[in-house]
Amino acid sequence: MVDGNSYLYRAFFATPHLSNSKGIPTNATYAFLSMTRKLVNEQKPDALIMVFDSKAPSFREEISKAYKAQRPPMPGNLSVQIPYVKSALEAMGLPILEREGFEADDIIGTIVHSLKGRDVEIYIVTSDKDMMQLVSKNVFILDTMKGTLIGEGEVEEKFGIKPALITDYLALCGDTSDNIPGVPGIGEKTARELVGTIGSVDEIYGRMEEIRKPAVKSKLVTGKDLAHMSKDLATIRLDVPVDTSIDNLRMKEPDLKNLRRIYRELEFTTLYREIRLENEDRKEWKRVNLDELKKQRIALLAGFHGKNVNDIGLESFAVFDGEGIFTSESTDDFVRILAAAEEIVTHNLKPLYTFGACREGVSRGINLSSVRFFDTMLATYITNPLRKDYGVAAVAEELLDLDLASHDPGRIMVDVIPHLFDLKAFLEKNMAESDLANLFLKTEMPLVQVLADMECAGVRVDRSKLLALSRDFDKRLNGIIKEIYSLAGEPFNINSPQQLSRVLFDTLQLPPLKKTKTGYSTDTGVLQTLSLRHPLPKEILEYRTLTKLKGTYIDVLPTLINPHSGRIHASFNQMVAATGRLSSSDPNLQNIPIRGEEGMKIREAFVPEDGYILVSSDYSQIELRVLAHISGDQVLIDTFLRDEDIHSRVAREVFGVAEGGVTQEMRRTAKVINFGIIYGMSSFGLAKELGILQRDAQSYIDDYFVKHQGVSRYISKVVEEARENGFVRTLFGRIRYIPEINNPDMNVRQLGERAAMNTPIQGTAADIIKIAMVNIHRKIKAKGLSSRLIMQIHDELVFEVKEEELAVMEPLIKEEMEHAVSLAVPLKVSLGKGHSWAEAHD
Numbered sequence: 001m002v003d004g005n006s007y008l009y010r011a012f013f014a015t016p017h018l019s020n021s022k023g024i025p026t027n028a029t030y031a032f033l034s035m036t037r038k039l040v041n042e043q044k045p046d047a048l049i050m051v052f053d054s055k056a057p058s059f060r061e062e063i064s065k066a067y068k069a070q071r072p073p074m075p076g077n078l079s080v081q082i083p084y085v086k087s088a089l090e091a092m093g094l095p096i097l098e099r100e101g102f103e104a105d106d107i108i109g110t111i112v113h114s115l116k117g118r119d120v121e122i123y124i125v126t127s128d129k130d131m132m133q134l135v136s137k138n139v140f141i142l143d144t145m146k147g148t149l150i151g152e153g154e155v156e157e158k159f160g161i162k163p164a165l166i167t168d169y170l171a172l173c174g175d176t177s178d179n180i181p182g183v184p185g186i187g188e189k190t191a192r193e194l195v196g197t198i199g200s201v202d203e204i205y206g207r208m209e210e211i212r213k214p215a216v217k218s219k220l221v222t223g224k225d226l227a228h229m230s231k232d233l234a235t236i237r238l239d240v241p242v243d244t245s246i247d248n249l250r251m252k253e254p255d256l257k258n259l260r261r262i263y264r265e266l267e268f269t270t271l272y273r274e275i276r277l278e279n280e281d282r283k284e285w286k287r288v289n290l291d292e293l294k295k296q297r298i299a300l301l302a303g304f305h306g307k308n309v310n311d312i313g314l315e316s317f318a319v320f321d322g323e324g325i326f327t328s329e330s331t332d333d334f335v336r337i338l339a340a341a342e343e344i345v346t347h348n349l350k351p352l353y354t355f356g357a358c359r360e361g362v363s364r365g366i367n368l369s370s371v372r373f374f375d376t377m378l379a380t381y382i383t384n385p386l387r388k389d390y391g392v393a394a395v396a397e398e399l400l401d402l403d404l405a406s407h408d409p410g411r412i413m414v415d416v417i418p419h420l421f422d423l424k425a426f427l428e429k430n431m432a433e434s435d436l437a438n439l440f441l442k443t444e445m446p447l448v449q450v451l452a453d454m455e456c457a458g459v460r461v462d463r464s465k466l467l468a469l470s471r472d473f474d475k476r477l478n479g480i481i482k483e484i485y486s487l488a489g490e491p492f493n494i495n496s497p498q499q500l501s502r503v504l505f506d507t508l509q510l511p512p513l514k515k516t517k518t519g520y521s522t523d524t525g526v527l528q529t530l531s532l533r534h535p536l537p538k539e540i541l542e543y544r545t546l547t548k549l550k551g552t553y554i555d556v557l558p559t560l561i562n563p564h565s566g567r568i569h570a571s572f573n574q575m576v577a578a579t580g581r582l583s584s585s586d587p588n589l590q591n592i593p594i595r596g597e598e599g600m601k602i603r604e605a606f607v608p609e610d611g612y613i614l615v616s617s618d619y620s621q622i623e624l625r626v627l628a629h630i631s632g633d634q635v636l637i638d639t640f641l642r643d644e645d646i647h648s649r650v651a652r653e654v655f656g657v658a659e660g661g662v663t664q665e666m667r668r669t670a671k672v673i674n675f676g677i678i679y680g681m682s683s684f685g686l687a688k689e690l691g692i693l694q695r696d697a698q699s700y701i702d703d704y705f706v707k708h709q710g711v712s713r714y715i716s717k718v719v720e721e722a723r724e725n726g727f728v729r730t731l732f733g734r735i736r737y738i739p740e741i742n743n744p745d746m747n748v749r750q751l752g753e754r755a756a757m758n759t760p761i762q763g764t765a766a767d768i769i770k771i772a773m774v775n776i777h778r779k780i781k782a783k784g785l786s787s788r789l790i791m792q793i794h795d796e797l798v799f800e801v802k803e804e805e806l807a808v809m810e811p812l813i814k815e816e817m818e819h820a821v822s823l824a825v826p827l828k829v830s831l832g833k834g835h836s837w838a839e840a841h842d
Contacts, residue, residue, distance in 0.1 A: 001108045002039070003126035004052040004096075007032055008085065010127070010145055012078045017748055019739035020267040021386035023726035025077040029084045030268060036089070039125065039144060047250045049111070050089050050096045051104040077742065084266060091259035093252035102240050109134055109236035114244035123149075130175070132159075133166040133236060160192045168200045171231035180233045183223030190216060201231050257401070264398045269389065276403060285418050288324035290333055295340035297321070299420035301392065301413045302334070304351045312355050320417040327414060341371055345420045347392040349375035349445075350574070353452035368449075375448065376420060379427040381575040382440050386737050390575060392416050399426055435733050443732070443767060444574070446774045450789065451572045451582075453777065457788045457800070458567035459837075463558050465605040472601075473550045480543045487536040494543060497522050503536075510534055525688075546598065553592060553602050560587060572792060578736050579759050581766040582792055589793050594841075606837035612787075612800050613833050616840040617813045619795040620828040621646060622765045623678055629823040630731065630760055633710025640825035647671040653707045654700055673700055677711060678761055680754030715757050722756035730763035731821075768827070769795060772820040779812055791837075798837060806833070 011031035018027040040048060089096055097107050105128065112122055112134050123142045124131050131141055132155050141150035148154075155163045172191035174182025182191070194211070198204045204211075205224060211217045220227070243249070256275050263272035302317035316329045319337060328334070338344075338356055346352060356368055380387065380395050389395075393412050396402050396419050431437045485491045488507065492499045501520045504510045510530050514521035524544075530537040560568045573583045584590055593599030608614045624646055628636035639649045651662045651670035662670075669690055676686050683698035690697065705712040719741075722728050727737045736759045740752030773789060776797075780787060787805045791798035797817070801809045810831060817829045834840040 001049045001051055001111060001122065001124050002036070003104050003108065003124065003128060003131070004050045004085075005104055006126045006128055007035060008078065008082070011035060012075070012081075014145075017077075017740075017743050017745060019743075020265070021384050021388075021737050021739065023737050023739035023741065024084075024266065025081055025739075025742075026084075026266050026268070028078050028081045029088065029266060032085050033088055033092075033268075033271070035144065036092070036094070043123070043142075045123070047246060048094055049249050050094055051107045052086075052096065052098040053103045054098055054100045084262065088259065088262050091255045091262060093254040095249045095251070097242055097249075099240050099242050102237065105130060106237040106240045107242055109238050110240040110242060111244050111246075111249075112139055113238035115246065120246070130166070130170070130178070130234060130236065132163055133234075135163040160196050165195050165200060167231050167234045167236075168204075169195045170234040171201045171227050172204075174230060175234065178233070180230045181226050182230050183219055183227050185219040186216070186223070201227055260403075261401060264401065267388075269394070272398070285320070286324045288321075288326050290326060290328070290336070292324065293319060293326045293337070294321040294323070295319075295337055297343040298337070298341055299345045299417050300337070300341075300352075301347060301417050301420070302352060302355075303413065304355060312351060314355060316413070318413045318417045320420065322421070325414055325417060338368065338371070343372045343374075345374045345376065345424045347375065347395070347420065348377040348390075349373055349448045350452050350455075353449055354455055373445065373448075374424050375445065376423045376427060378444055378448065378575060379424075379431060379440055382436050382444060382734070383427065383430050383434060384737070385575075385578045385580070385735070386739070396420075396423055399423060434735060436735065439733050439767070443770050443774065446778075447574065447770050450773050450777045451574060454572055454789055454791070455569050457790050458562065458565060458569035459790045459798075459800070460567050460607050460609055461557055461561055462605045462607050463561060466554055466558050469601055469605065470550065470554045473546055473554060477543065477546055477550070480539055480546070484536065484539050484543065487534075487539065494540065500540065504530065508534060508536065510537075549593075549598050549602065553587065557587060557602075557605070570791075577766075579763040579766060580730065580734050580736075580770075581762065581794075582770075584793075589791060592793075600838045600842075603838035603841060604836045607835060608800050612802055613806060613835060614837055614840040615799040615801045615806075615809065615813065615831060615833045616837065617797050617799070617817055618830050618832075618841070619765070619769065619817065620830055622768065622795050622827065623761050624674055625823065625825050625827060626731070626761050626764045626768075627678060627711065627714075628825045630764070631708075631710040631714035632824070633708050633714070635708055636710070637824050643826075643828075647674060650674055650704065654703055669700075673704055677701075677704060678758055680715075680750075680757045682750075718760060719753050719756050722752070728756050728759050730760050730767055732764065732767040734763050734767060736763065765795065768820050769797070769817075772817045773797065775816045775820065776813060779816065783808070785809070796841070798840070801833070 008028055012028035015027040015031040017025070018030060019025050036048075036050075039045075086096055097111075098104070099107060108124055108131070112124075115122060120138065122139045124134065124139065125142045125144055127143050127145065132150065135141060135150065135152055135155050137152060142148075143150070152163060155161075155166070159166065159169060161169055169191050170180060170182065172183050172186045172194060173188045174180045186194075194204055194216075198207055198210060204220070205227075208217060208220065211220070260272055260275050263269075263275070299320040300317065303315040304312050305315050306312040314329070314331050314334055316327065317334055319326045335356075338352075353368060376395065377390050377392070380390055380399070393416055396416050400419055400422055402419060428437070431440055481494065484494060488503045490503070490507070492503055494500065498519060500522045501512075504522065505512045505520055510533060512520035513526045513529060514523070522540075524541065527537040527541050531541065557568065560570075562569055568587065570584045570589055571586050573585060576583045592602055606614070624636070625640055627633070628640055635649075636646070639646050645667075647667045647670045648659075648662045649670075650673060651657070651666040652659065654670055654673065655662075655666050657666070672686065672689050676689070681689070683694050683701055686692075686701065687694040687697035718728060722738045722741045726739070726741070727735050729735055736755070738752045738756050738759075740748045741756060743749045743752065769792065773792065777789060780789075785802070785805050785808065787799055787801040787809050789797060790800045797813070799809065799813065810833075814829050814831060818827045820827070832840045832842060834842070
C-alpha cells in the first residue's frame with residue numbers, strides 16, 4: 001500500500017520543473033509514475049493499492065483546529081497534477097482508495113486491520129513515522145527513497161518501544177510536523193523512558209506514583225488533557241468505511257489506449273512509445289502501380305538526402321490516393337506525379353519545392369504553382385510551436401492515437417501515409433478552433449514557396465575577398481596573441497579557461513567575480529568588468545571575437561559555395577522559433593554582426609551577379625511601432641505619427657532636457673531603455689547594460705512607466721492573460737505557450753513573464769515581415785521580373801535586383817513592406833543599395 005500524498009510530495013520536490021508545451025506542470029506526475037513503475041517492477045507485489053488523503057478536512061481537525069495548521073497549502077503546481085496522476089494510475093490498473101474525512105493513514109490502517117490473521121505480508125510505502133504504529137510481524141514500512149525496510153526490530157531499535165506504543169510516545173512528546181502538541185515540557189527522551197518502563201498513556205496516568213521526578217509528574221498532571229487529545233490525533237483509525245476485500249483491490253489489466261492518451265497529452269514521449277497496442281484489425285491497403293494511382297488528390301511522403309539545395313536528392317517516396325499506395329525511388333515517377341497532382345497533403349513541404357525547382361543551380365522545370373498543398377508538419381508547428389518532435393510518425397501517433405512505433409522502421413512511410421488525410425482533418429479542426437487557420441493559409445503556407453525560392457536563388461559570395469579577409473584576420477590575431485603574452489608575462493593556452501583563470505587571478509591578481517563548478521569564471525561579462533582594471537581582458541575579448549568570426553564565417557563560407565552556382569544556399573527555417581521568427585542555417589546569416597568593422601567586412605564579400613545590384617530594405621524600429629499599436633500608448637503613437645526619433649523623445653523624458661539638449665550618450669541610454677522594456681529587462685539588467693547603479697536604473701524604468709501608462713497597462717494585462725490562459729497571441733493570432741508563467745521558482749517564472757511581454761511584439765513583427773515577403777514575391781512573379789528576394793535577416797530583406805528593374809523594384813519593396821498591415825502608427829522602411837551587402841546595408 002502506497003501513501004499517495006507522501007509519494008506525491010516526494011515526487012514534486014525531488015524533480016525539477018517540467019511542463020508540456022501547453023504549460024501544464026508535469027514534474028510530479030512524471031516522477032510519481034516513474035516511482036510507481038519502479039516499485040511494481042522491483043517488488044512485484046500481488047496487489048498494489050494507492051491511498052490518498054481526502055480533500056475534505058479530516059476528523060482530526062474537529063478534535064484540534066491546530067492539527068497540521070502550520071503546513072502551507074499544497075503548491076498550485078502540484079494540485080493541478082493530481083487528476084493526471086489518478087487518471088494514469090487508473091489506466092495502469094492500480095486501485096485508488098480515498099474516503100472523505102479521513103487521511104490515507106486511516107485507510108491503510110483499516111486494510112491492515114482487516115487482513116490481521118491472514119497469511120499475507122504487507123508493505124506500507126511511506127516516510128511517515130506515525131505509520132510505524134501499524135508495524136507487526138507481517139507488516140513493514142518500506143521507505144523507497146532511503147531504500148530502508150522497517151520491521152518490529154527496527155522500530156524498537158529506533159524508539160526503544162514496541163510499535164503498538166508509538167501513539168503513546170507521540171501523545172507525550174508531540175509531533176511538530178503534524179502540530180500534535182503532546183505534553184508541554186516532555187521531550188522525546190522522557191517520553192521514551194515513560195512509555196518504555198510503564199506503558200501506554202492510560203497506564204502512565206494510572207501509575208503516577210511510580211514517577212520519581214516531581215517536575216515530570218507536574219507536567220503530566222497539567223498536560224493530561226493535551227496528552228489524551230494528542231493520542232487521539234496520532235492514533236490511526238482502523239474502521240474507515242471502505243472496501244477492504246483484497247480480491248477487489250488487486251491490480252487489473254491496464255487500459256493501454258487510455259494510458260497512451262494520457263502520456264500523449266502530457267508529452268511523456270518515452271513512456272508513450274513503450275506502450276504497444278494490439279491492432280489486429282489494422283487495414284492493409286492495396287499496393288498499386290503508377291498507372292493505377294489516382295494522381296489528382298494525393299497524400300505524399302518523400303525522403304530526401306542532403307541538408308539543403310546544394311546536395312538535395314530523392315531517396316524514396318510513397319503516395320496514397322485514398323484507395324491504394326504507390327512507392328518508388330524513381331525521380332521520373334516523382335516528377336510525373338507532381339506534374340499531374342492538383343492537391344497534395346504532405347509533411348514538410350519545403351524540400352519538395354526545392355527539389356522540384358532547383359538542384360545544383362539547374363531548374364527541373366516542375367511548376368507547382370497550381371497545386372493546392374497542405375503541409376501537416378507546418379500545421380503542427382502553428383498549433384504547437386514548442387513541440388520537440390515534428391517527425392511525421394511522432395505527430396501521427398500522438399495526434400491520431402496510432403501505434404506506429406512497433407513497426408519496422410523501413411515500413412514507417414507506408415504505415416503513416418494512409419493517415420495523412422485524417423491528420424490534415426484533425427489539424428484543420430484544431431486550427432479552426434484556435435483561430436489559426438487564417439495565419440496558416442494566408443501567411444505560413446504561401447511563405448514555404450518564398451523560402452524555397454530564396455534557398456534556390458542563394459547569394460553570391462566573393463571567395464577571393466574572404467580569403468584575403470582570412471589572411472588579414474590571421475595577422476591581427478597574431479598581433480593580439482603577442483600582446484596577450486606580453487601583458488600576461490608568459491605564453492599560455494588562451495582558449496583554456498583554466499589557464500586563463502590562472503593568469504588573471506593568480507599571476508595578475510585580478511579579483512575573481514564569479515565562481516563555477518570548475519573554478520573562477522572567465523566569461524564575457526567577467527572580462528568586460530575586469531577590462532576596467534587591466535588591459536589584458538580587453539585583448540582576450542578582441543581575440544575571442546575575431547576567432548569566432550573567423551571560425552564561424554570567414555573560413556567556413558568558402559566551403560559552402562556551391563561549385564555549380566557559385567553561390568551559398570542557406571536554409572531558412574520556418575519551424576524553429578516559438579515566436580514565429582525565421583532562422584537560418586548552413587550558414588546562420590542572422591548572427592553576422594550588424595554593427596562594427598568586422599561584420600561589415602564579412603558583408604562586403606556578399607555580392608550580386610553581374611548586371612544586378614543588392615537592395616537592402618530594413619524596417620525601422622518595427623518592434624517599438626508594434627508596441628505602440630498593441631499597447632495603445634498615446635505618447636508612443638503621437639511620436640511615430642509625427643515621425644519623431646523615439647529614442648530622443650524618451651531621452652528627453654528620462655533626463656528632463658529640451659529637444660536640442662539630447663546628447664548621443666543620452667540617446668543610447670534611451671534606446672537601451674526602450675528595447676529593455678520590450679524584452680522585460682530588470683533594473684539589474686539595465687544597470688549592467690548601462691554601467692550605472694541599480695537604483696538609477698530602477699528610477700529610469702519607473703519614470704518611463706509614469707510617462708507611458710499604456711505600455712504599463714499592456715505589460716500587466718498580457719502577463720495576467722498568460723497566467724490565466726497559459727499562452728499569448730500575436731496580432732495575427734499566432735499562439736505561443738508560456739509553460740514557465742506559473743512556475744513556483746521565481747527565476748523561471750520571470751523568464752515566462754518576459755516571454756509573455758515580448759512574444760506578442762516580436763511575433764507580430766515576424767508576422768508582418770512574412771506577409772511582406774509573400775506579397776513582394778507574388779508581385780515579382782506577376783510582373784515577370786528577374787529580380788529576387790535572396791535573404792531575410794531579422795527585420796531586413798535583401799534583394800538581388802536587375803539593374804534595369806531598379807526603378808520598379810525600389811517602390812514595390814517600399815510599398816509592400818510599409819503597407820503589409822495597417823497599424824495605429826505607420827511602418828517605415830529604409831532602403832539601401834550597392835554592389836555588396838555592406839554597401840547596401842550602410
